[in-house]
Amino acid sequence: MKAELVNPFILATKNVIETMASLKISPGKPYLKKEAVATGDVSSIVGMTGAKNGSFSLSFEKVVMLQIVSNMFGEKMTVLNDEVAEAAGEIVNMVSGQARQELETAGYLIDGAIPSVVTGENHEIRHISEGPKIAVPFSEESTGGHFTLEICFESE
Amino acid sequence: MKAELVNPFILATKNVIETMASLKISPGKPYLKKEAVATGDVSSIVGMTGAKNGSFSLSFEKVVMLQIVSNMFGEKMTVLNDEVAEAAGEIVNMVSGQARQELETAGYLIDGAIPSVVTGENHEIRHISEGPKIAVPFSEESTGGHFTLEICFESE
Numbered sequence: 001m002k003a004e005l006v007n008p009f010i011l012a013t014k015n016v017i018e019t020m021a022s023l024k025i026s027p028g029k030p031y032l033k034k035e036a037v038a039t040g041d042v043s044s045i046v047g048m049t050g051a052k053n054g055s056f057s058l059s060f061e062k063v064v065m066l067q068i069v070s071n072m073f074g075e076k077m078t079v080l081n082d083e084v085a086e087a088a089g090e091i092v093n094m095v096s097g098q099a100r101q102e103l104e105t106a107g108y109l110i111d112g113a114i115p116s117v118v119t120g121e122n123h124e125i126r127h128i129s130e131g132p133k134i135a136v137p138f139s140e141e142s143t144g145g146h147f148t149l150e151i152c153f154e155s156e
Numbered sequence: 157m158k159a160e161l162v163n164p165f166i167l168a169t170k171n172v173i174e175t176m177a178s179l180k181i182s183p184g185k186p187y188l189k190k191e192a193v194a195t196g197d198v199s200s201i202v203g204m205t206g207a208k209n210g211s212f213s214l215s216f217e218k219v220v221m222l223q224i225v226s227n228m229f230g231e232k233m234t235v236l237n238d239e240v241a242e243a244a245g246e247i248v249n250m251v252s253g254q255a256r257q258e259l260e261t262a263g264y265l266i267d268g269a270i271p272s273v274v275t276g277e278n279h280e281i282r283h284i285s286e287g288p289k290i291a292v293p294f295s296e297e298s299t300g301g302h303f304t305l306e307i308c309f310e311s312e
Contacts, residue, residue: 035238044284047203047211047269055203055270082191082282089284113203113269114211114285114310123276126238128200128245131270154270 001132006030006151008102009056010136012095013149020091021071027149028137038125038135038150041065042080044092045125047113048100054153055127056099058092062121064145080119089115127152157288162186162307164258165212166292168251169305176247177227183305184293194281194291194306197221198236200248201281203269204256210266210309211283212255214248218277220301236275245271283308 010027017025040059048054060068062080069087070077077084096112103110118125127133129152136149166183173181196215204210216224218236225243226233233240252268259266274281283289285308292305 043274045201045203045272047201047205047272049203049205049267049269053267053270055272057272085280085282086284089282093284111205111209111267113205114209114283114287114308116201116203116211116213116272117282117284118199118274118276118279119282120274120276120279123274123279124241126241126245126273126275127270128242128249128273129270152270 001134001153004106005052005103005153006134008099009095009149009151012098012102013058013138015098016091016094017068021068023068023071024141026139028139030134030136033133033135038148039122040147041119041121042084042088043118043123043125044088045116045118046092046096048110050110051108052110052153054129054131054151056149056151057125058095058147058149059125060147061145063143064140064147067140067143085117085119089117129154131155157290157309160262161208161259161264161309162290164255165251165305165307168254168258169214169294172247172250172254173224177224179224179227180297182295184295186290186292189289189291194304195278196304197275197277198240198244199274199279199281200244201272201274202248202252204266206266207264208266208309210285210287210307212305212307213281214251214303214305215281216303217301219299220296220303223296223299223301241273241275245273285310287311
């Protein structure tokens, strides 16, 4: 997959979470996944259609998601409830919007569906496509926790 | 939400699973969900864009999913592994295709993204939108197990 398809999602993820939650997050090196499994305690998923069909997801460890939402709300959140899930959906929606705007500038007109948020300890997500799956690990400084960005577009 | 937007998904779900797995499944009465939570052990999710933005999901109890895939493969499957997840994705892709073809006939041109499949005992899925969420419970005869279809489209 071309870097120009992936980089907008990395930048938007960093930008949205740092802006919304005043946290310092660091992307690791993107890698091509052999197996299509992301694990997490909270995941937000957005389907995409248009110039390229695909999907992307952000899968968070519970500790990171609770810290993000606590900072967004200015109130300590301790449980993965409706409010936290809504916030996870809001984040991925903003990442989707920013990344797709960047892709449009690069010539790819891509629509985003409404997000779905999955909660459940250590669930697994698979993007079902023959196309390559790119994963980008992120770490969050204050908690030392992690989350993973995954993107998959159909092959040409 | 208009029945003409929901019925194609109910019919396609029944049609695809009965055809692919030679099982008898029965849809229950669709209902409007107050809370946006579907629970299951395996869920397939497809984002949709176009005339209406939305998403739909099929959330299966483990026993039903394993029976469906065992029948599709002609081989007893006992674990929610990659093969089962791929099959769950294939099913939802076919439902998506059939339902959207029907919607096109009714004048709604809607694209489907690539499916995502979630595995993890008793996970929860929320469709993040202000629009109404419709759920349809299904039962499968041979196992007595259940699964749930959920559809959400953005409001007008």
